[in-house]
Amino acid sequence: MLSTLRAIWQTDGAFPNGSFAFSYGIEGAIALRRDMSLRDFEALIEAMLKQRWAGYDRVAMLLSYRAHGDLAAIAMVDREVEASTLIEALRTGSRRNGASYLAAHARLGEPLAVALRDAVKAGDCCGHIAVMQGAVWSALGLGEPLSQLCSGYVAASGVITAAVRLGIVGALQGQGVLQRCLPLIEQLTAQDTADEVELMSFIPFLDIAAARHARADLRLFAN
Amino acid sequence: MLHSLRTSDHEIRSGAGAARVGIGGPVGSGKTALIEALIPVLQRRGIDFAVVTNDLVTREDAERLRRSGLIDPARVSAVEAGACPHTVIREDPTLNIAAGDELEARFPGLELILFESGGDNLASTFSLDLVDWWIFVIDVAGGDDIPRKRGPGMLRCDLLIVNKIDLAPHVGVDLDRMLAEARQVRGAKAVVPTNLKNGVGVEAVADAISAAVLFRV
Numbered sequence: 429m430l431s432t433l434r435a436i437w438q439t440d441g442a443f444p445n446g447s448f449a450f451s452y453g454i455e456g457a458i459a460l461r462r463d464m465s466l467r468d469f470e471a472l473i474e475a476m477l478k479q480r481w482a483g484y485d486r487v488a489m490l491l492s493y494r495a496h497g498d499l500a501a502i503a504m505v506d507r508e509v510e511a512s513t514l515i516e517a518l519r520t521g522s523r524r525n526g527a528s529y530l531a532a533h534a535r536l537g538e539p540l541a542v543a544l545r546d547a548v549k550a551g552d553c554c555g556h557i558a559v560m561q562g563a564v565w566s567a568l569g570l571g572e573p574l575s576q577l578c579s580g581y582v583a584a585s586g587v588i589t590a591a592v593r594l595g596i597v598g599a600l601q602g603q604g605v606l607q608r609c610l611p612l613i614e615q616l617t618a619q620d621t622a623d624e625v626e627l628m629s630f631i632p633f634l635d636i637a638a639a640r641h642a643r644a645d646l647r648l649f650a651n
Numbered sequence: 652m653l654h655s656l657r658t659s660d661h662e663i664r665s666g667a668g669a670a671r672v673g674i675g676g677p678v679g680s681g682k683t684a685l686i687e688a689l690i691p692v693l694q695r696r697g698i699d700f701a702v703v704t705n706d707l708v709t710r711e712d713a714e715r716l717r718r719s720g721l722i723d724p725a726r727v728s729a730v731e732a733g734a735c736p737h738t739v740i741r742e743d744p745t746l747n748i749a750a751g752d753e754l755e756a757r758f759p760g761l762e763l764i765l766f767e768s769g770g771d772n773l774a775s776t777f778s779l780d781l782v783d784w785w786i787f788v789i790d791v792a793g794g795d796d797i798p799r800k801r802g803p804g805m806l807r808c809d810l811l812i813v814n815k816i817d818l819a820p821h822v823g824v825d826l827d828r829m830l831a832e833a834r835q836v837r838g839a840k841a842v843v844p845t846n847l848k849n850g851v852g853v854e855a856v857a858d859a860i861s862a863a864v865l866f867r868v
Contacts, residue, residue: 442742444742444743444744444745445743445745446743446745446746446749448735448738448739448743449730449731449732449735449739449746524746524749527749527752527753528743528745528746528748528749529745530749531745531748531749531752532745532748535748535780545752549752549753549756593734593735594734649731649734
């Protein structure tokens, strides 16, 4: 039960981890499609979960989780994320989000978060958010299934929260989208993930939107 | 270096590292102007400092400071507020905490970091997870009824600045009454009137910062 409570704690929108400042391409996508309908938005979230989160963020989080606090192994996953995230805004955003996440857990007294934060400062780690989540959730004893559910939930809810603030969906419409995402997240976590699996992502529209967003004069979100 | 964990590094904001001071207040009240006015005064006093700005939709404030020629641009960090200027300094200050940590790592002798909030309303307050002490800036052109509205930002800050005092006669504000009401609602907490365009009150603000967080009187 304690691991379930810890999972709820980690997905609570009130947990301070810096995620509120990142849209992960959604602000740029909305700038490209100003008349985006609710259905279009929902399709975008579904694509993001299937084609980015399931094969990339979820896998990076899991590989880091399986390192069970071995900093060298965590750093290896981290470097792979750094090397394979081609869009600079997404790469730097992920690192900044990871730094905020570590700042929160370090202040709360999690020794692994302190060690990872120091490794980032020393240049031994990049500090990508998915990798840092996996490492810390392992230290918190969430277990792999709950860690995957947490990862999927915060990925979907973060983007939906950004969309609400950008005004393309209402608060309750957003919760409807999130509710409909839940079975998909469960389904995507059901697949076995081998230790030697490659990170895979294919969301060209969001990648291009994020790249364009980085050059925008006016923007609310960091990416 | 990646093989051992420090197991007893339970951290709280307890005075380790540079002192952190917040500067909040409504849009246009003079937060960036305050920092621009403070920079030469702090430099003259030999204080090693840096600045973190929180812009709402642009990097305007950060760029204004970087291009000012007053400060090494590397000492100015920008944090986007994700449409929530109060969240980034109160409910979730971790982006700012990380930005401060990063500045401390880059400038090991840093004594002071100023965090400029994005323009917000009178309810804006700083988390004490982020700062040791904070300033709220209002201006006379915003209306002489601001002190009577008793917003949490104005009531709870450590130092209240009433800026643009030179404009008082032009906007129909009785400055003496506005300052008296501000002092009345704030009790023993300090109120400093300023005209940041010509430096009035800046030394008093620098004195207050020095005394409160740098322990230099």
